[in-house]
Amino acid sequence: AQSVTQLDSHVSVSEGTPVLLRCNYSSSYSPSLFWYVQHPNKGLQLLLKYTSAATLVKGINGFEAEFKKSETSFHLTKPSAHMSDAAEYFCVVSDRWGSQGNLIFGKGTKLSVKP
Amino acid sequence: EAQVTQNPRYLITVTGKKLTVTCSQNMNHEYMSWYRQDPGLGLRQIYYSMNVEVTDKGDVPEGYKVSRKEKRNFPLILESPSPNQTSLYFCASSLSGGPNYEQYFGPGTRLTVT
Numbered sequence: 001a002q003s004v005t006q007l008d009s010h011v012s013v014s015e016g017t018p019v020l021l022r023c024n025y026s027s028s029y030s031p032s033l034f035w036y037v038q039h040p041n042k043g044l045q046l047l048l049k050y051t052s053a054a055t056l057v058k059g060i061n062g063f064e065a066e067f068k069k070s071e072t073s074f075h076l077t078k079p080s081a082h083m084s085d086a087a088e089y090f091c092v093v094s095d096r097w098g099s100q101g102n103l104i105f106g107k108g109t110k111l112s113v114k115p
Numbered sequence: 116e117a118q119v120t121q122n123p124r125y126l127i128t129v130t131g132k133k134l135t136v137t138c139s140q141n142m143n144h145e146y147m148s149w150y151r152q153d154p155g156l157g158l159r160q161i162y163y164s165m166n167v168e169v170t171d172k173g174d175v176p177e178g179y180k181v182s183r184k185e186k187r188n189f190p191l192i193l194e195s196p197s198p199n200q201t202s203l204y205f206c207a208s209s210l211s212g213g214p215n216y217e218q219y220f221g222p223g224t225r226l227t228v229t
Binding site for chain 1: 148150155156157158159160163173174205213214215217218220221222223
């Protein structure tokens, strides 16, 4: 069975400092992994995805994530936070062999960016 | 513009009064899905559809119905809403089912059942 755990419900950083949002997953098969972002009162937008190609995945807005199979982790990073990065971030896993396309969402990490 | 639209965006209703939330996509996607989002729980899948006339239950289907008569539309039906269905609902679509396809999300429908 698949599951995903976001290790922090809330992360606060200062503008210009690095961002680290942590995610661990559990999957019976080779997973596909995603990070989605949700800005206040908005829908969800895909930041990046891993589907068994390069383990370091680059996404939009300067975000990237590294797939580490040995640690079952898929942490999201950004070198320098911007005020516009304040949002809720969801780590998502999907069973590579499943056909139903069900995404299993983590409970979310709310990122605050202080000026 | 490629998009998923939902209507209404906000809805307040009373217990037991049937309602329908519409979802439409203009990308000719085969796969569509409904999720509900609750604080501290992330998003959970309610129902999904692999194609026209093909629907199946997700993780939390109780109290909901869906239909897929046309490729572009996937309405969510609450026959007898209850207060525990107060939530934020998202419709999503993708080119096909399976994990390699990005899902595109609608803007959300905030439902309150009193």
